[in-house]
Amino acid sequence: MSLRRAALLLPLAMVQAACSGQLDAGYDVPHGALPVDERSAMVVVNDGARDNWQGEYAALLAATTPLRLVGIVVNATFEYPSLETNLAGYTDLIAAARDSGLQGLPDPVGSAAPALVKPESERIEDTKPNGSAGAKVIIDAAKRWGTVAHPLAIATGGALTDVADAWLLDPTLADRAVVVASLGMSDGSGVRTSNPNGGRDEWATFIATSRLRFVQVSGYYDQLADFPDARRGELPQNAFGDWIAAKSPDILDLLQACDQVSVLAAALPWFAQDVTRLRIDDTDLTLLDADPEGPIWHVGRGDSDRAREQVWAALTNPNTFH
Numbered sequence: 001m002s003l004r005r006a007a008l009l010l011p012l013a014m015v016q017a018a019c020s021g022q023l024d025a026g027y028d029v030p031h032g033a034l035p036v037d038e039r040s041a042m043v044v045v046n047d048g049a050r051d052n053w054q055g056e057y058a059a060l061l062a063a064t065t066p067l068r069l070v071g072i073v074v075n076a077t078f079e080y081p082s083l084e085t086n087l088a089g090y091t092d093l094i095a096a097a098r099d100s101g102l103q104g105l106p107d108p109v110g111s112a113a114p115a116l117v118k119p120e121s122e123r124i125e126d127t128k129p130n131g132s133a134g135a136k137v138i139i140d141a142a143k144r145w146g147t148v149a150h151p152l153a154i155a156t157g158g159a160l161t162d163v164a165d166a167w168l169l170d171p172t173l174a175d176r177a178v179v180v181a182s183l184g185m186s187d188g189s190g191v192r193t194s195n196p197n198g199g200r201d202e203w204a205t206f207i208a209t210s211r212l213r214f215v216q217v218s219g220y221y222d223q224l225a226d227f228p229d230a231r232r233g234e235l236p237q238n239a240f241g242d243w244i245a246a247k248s249p250d251i252l253d254l255l256q257a258c259d260q261v262s263v264l265a266a267a268l269p270w271f272a273q274d275v276t277r278l279r280i281d282d283t284d285l286t287l288l289d290a291d292p293e294g295p296i297w298h299v300g301r302g303d304s305d306r307a308r309e310q311v312w313a314a315l316t317n318p319n320t321f322h
Contacts, residue, residue, distance in 0.1 A: 028149045032269030034215050034297055036153040036178045041145035042266060043071035043138055046157035046259060048080035049089025050250040053226055054157045054182075054259040056093065056243075057311065058267075063102045064314040067267045070152075071141045072108040073134035073162055077200050083110050093243060100240035101321035109137050113161040115201040116168075124207050129169050134162030138177070139170045146176030151213070153266040156181040157259025159200035164207035171211070178213040180266040182259040185218050191278060191288040191298050196256040198286070206285045209296060216288070217265045219273065219302035223251055223258035226308055236315055264307045265299055271307055274300035 031037040044058050055072065062069035074090050076083040090108035097105055111134030119126035129135070138154060146152035154163055154177055167173050183197040183205070192198075193216065198205045208214060227235070227248050235241035251257075264271045279294035281287035288296060314320050 030269070033272050033275040034178075034180070034265060034269075034299070035213055036151060036180060036215070036266050037269045038066045038267050039150045040153040040178075040266065041068040041070045041141065041150075042153040042155055042263070043073060043141050044069065044155050044157075044263065045073040045075070045134065045138075045162055046090075047075050047077045047086050047159070049074070049086055049093060050247055051080075051252045052157065052223055052257050052259045053251070054155070054263055055090055056097075056240075057260045058155065058263045059094070059097045059102055059105055060311060060314050060320070061263065061267045062104065063097075064317075064320055065267060068145070069105060070145055071106050071137045073111050073137050074108050075111045075113045075132075075134060075158065075162060077158055083112060086110075096239040096243035100236065100238035102240065103322060109133055111135070111137075111162050113159070113165065115159070116161060116164055116204045116207070118203040124211065127164075127168055127203070127207065130161070130165045131169065132162055132165050135165035135169055138162060138166040139173060142166075142170075142173050142176040148175060152177040154179045155262040155266050156183070156197070157262060158197055160198070160204040160208040161201045163212070164201075164204035167207060167211050174212050178215060178266075179208050180215040180217060180262045181208075182217050182220075182262040184216050185256070186300065191216070191218070191276075192286050193288065194286045197259075202286070206280070209288075210280055213295060215265065215272075215297040215299065216278075217261045217272070217299040217302070219261055219265075219299045219304075220255040220258050221261070221302060221304035222255065223260070224253055226251075226311070231312075234312070234316060236321060238321055240321070241315070261299075261302050264302060264304075268307060268310070271302045272297075272299040273303055276300070
């Protein structure tokens with residue numbers, strides 16, 4: 001048995017027990033195909049604030065669905081290296097949302113989170129944690145809001161460093177949280193946890209996929225269709241609408257950039273389509289193999305058309321903004 005395979009066995013048994021309800025006799029069946037739904041609280045984790053609509057969708061769905069947005073963790077990557085700039089972007093977003101009447105939104109927290117280093121032993125448990133501010137936000141939110149029945153949804157759109165760091169600091173996170181990550185892709189060799197996002201910190205990705213309940217959302221779509229110029233006049237006449245209009249030119253014309261799929265998959269039970277169960281390959285830590293009992297859910301497609309309709313319905317409903 002390989003060292004990597006041996007290292008996985010105990011945590012996967014714990015994760016599978018959590019998914020089957022053995023850790024909580026009152027486990028409630030999820031509303032969709034994933035182990036989280038709109039009844040979960042959510043922490044969003046990302047870097048840059050202007051390349052996609054992840055933060056905006058999280059704020060809007062928190063105002064119009066049962067979803068509770070309880071944390072926003074902002075870090076930096078080589079693509080968006082300025083933590084100060086990234087944090088300022090999310091702070092401005094939340095300020096615009098609050099000024100428009102969206103309530104109950106958390107303050108973004110900046111997190112200095114350098115990539116985790118694989119130890120010489122190759123044992124996950126020997127990894128030195130960062131003890132980052134983002135990891136502490138995740139741990140605190142999971143303790144307050146996460147249960148096996150309704151685990152905290154950690155919706156990510158970048159590196160998984162803060163998420164893995166949180167587990168290193170508190171392994172019981174696996175009992176109370178599910179990672180929903182905009183990450184990886186499917187290619188000719190199968191499903192991989194590589195870029196986008198997964199390759200930003202490969203060791204953190206391996207920790208998160210092997211120690212936590214994990215949803216990989218690779219159902220990317222054309223995010224330029226979300227707020228096209230032809231519909232700009234329909235945006236609400238408030239600070240939130242102004243923010244969306246001002247940000248639209250910065251949105252990347254790149255399918256893999258639409259990190260909002262992680263928020264949509266967690267908050268809208270019908271969004272996730274073509275869902276399969278997987279596990280990490282025994283010899284390639286970036287490759288996922290089919291396994292009906294695997295601890296990883298893969299979302300190959302999302303119902304982006306219906307999600308877009310719901311977002312616009314919320315934006316144009318005057319009751320959304322109090």
